[in-house]
Amino acid sequence: MQHKTYCWLLAILLLAACSKKDDLSGIEDISGLGGDTWTQTQLDTWLYDTLVVPYNIEVRYKWDQFEFELDKTLVPPDESMVIPSMEAVKKVWIDTYVAEAGSTFFIRYSPKFIILCGSASWNTESGTVTLGTAEGGRKIVLYNINNFRTKESDGYQPSDSENVKQIFHVIEHEFGHILHQNILYPATWKDISTGHYTSNWNNVSDADANREGFISAYAMSGYDDDFVETISLMLVNGKAGFDNLVNSIPEGTTTSGMTQAQAQAALRAKETAVVNYFKSAWNMDFYSLQTRTRTAVEQLLY
Known part of the structure; x- marks a missing residue:
């Protein structure tokens, strides 16, 4: 009997919750819930x-x-x-x-x-x-x-260029993912830096990552991101920028045992792999694309 009484009470409450007589005209419209229009x-x-x-x-x-x-x-x-x-x-x-x-x-x-x-x-x-x-x-x-x-913007300073290049870095990185998800890079890519990837990449500086044979610290997070980071930064920084990165790796041995020569060899092997991938997978001249991209960056920023 108590259960029946409870059900009747619940029904009455639900019916009373929104009566046809309620005036809803004063309720403010909430945008963003779908169906919004604008000019x-x-x-x-x-x-x-x-x-x-x-x-x-x-x-x-x-x-x-x-x-x-x-x-x-x-x-x-x-x-x-x-x-x-x-x-x-x-x-x-x-x-x-x-x-x-x-x-x-x-x-x-x-x-x-x-x-x-x-x-x-x-x-x-x-x-x-x-x-x-x-x-x-x-x-x-x-x-x-x-x-x-960019250099045409109010308040732009040459020192802003590194920050501005991030947007190009990001979109080239993400497009690189799209490319390798359609046609995978050669399996030999994974042999170049095997044993040097780390989930603690965020605790590594870019300079230290270079000494381990990576183009950036984020490239150390895994094979795929290593591949697309290499594509992205080679395009945005150009051939001269990449060569300068490789040639500026200091002498000495890292805590992992990587020597200067080994780090430089790893980066050059990755450069060759990227160039060959663009040619074999997409019939593109990567160096030509790199020149076009870097020229466009320089025209906007320098």
Whole structure:
């Protein structure tokens, strides 16, 4: 009997929760729950004409928290930074690949969505920072857009160039993942630095990573990231930049037993592997692509 009484009481409460007579007209609209509309601006038109029409790439800059990790404190992109950053990405990444491999190749393998975030994403537990991610070869997320500057920007200083190059570093890195996920690099890649990868890469400086035969500390995190970091930094820093990195490795032996000659040999072996991969897998001249990319970077920053 008590159970029957409880069920009747629950039914009454549910029916009373929202009566047809309730006046809901004063409730404020909550945007972001789906179905939102807005008037297209010149920015939307520029993105459509510049990226959607020729390359089928949609840039999403209007804030959607569900595109990011929900436990992070992030800042939306400043709309004034969208065109400068995307114009630079087009010059450094899109135009160079299209010139080298053709628009058919680029449209086929490029991600279809670029999501923009104004701030970097800090990982408090590891002390690292996420500047970009890729998902399934279809979406790339670019962080820290609000700090993007080129030599044409107000307040730009030459010292800003390393920070600005991060966006190119990130997108070349993520596109490298897309390429090797479609055609895997040769198995011999894993033989070059076997035994020197580490999950504690975030505690290693780039200089120390170079002494171990890696192009960056992050490259020490695993085979795949070693491969795409090598691609990315070789493109962004150019042939002269890579040669300078290899030649500047100091003499001596590291705690792991790596000598200067061994570290330099490992980096040169990786350079050769990347060049051969681009030729055999994609019929591309990597050095030509590298020259185009570095020229575009220098025109924007120096």
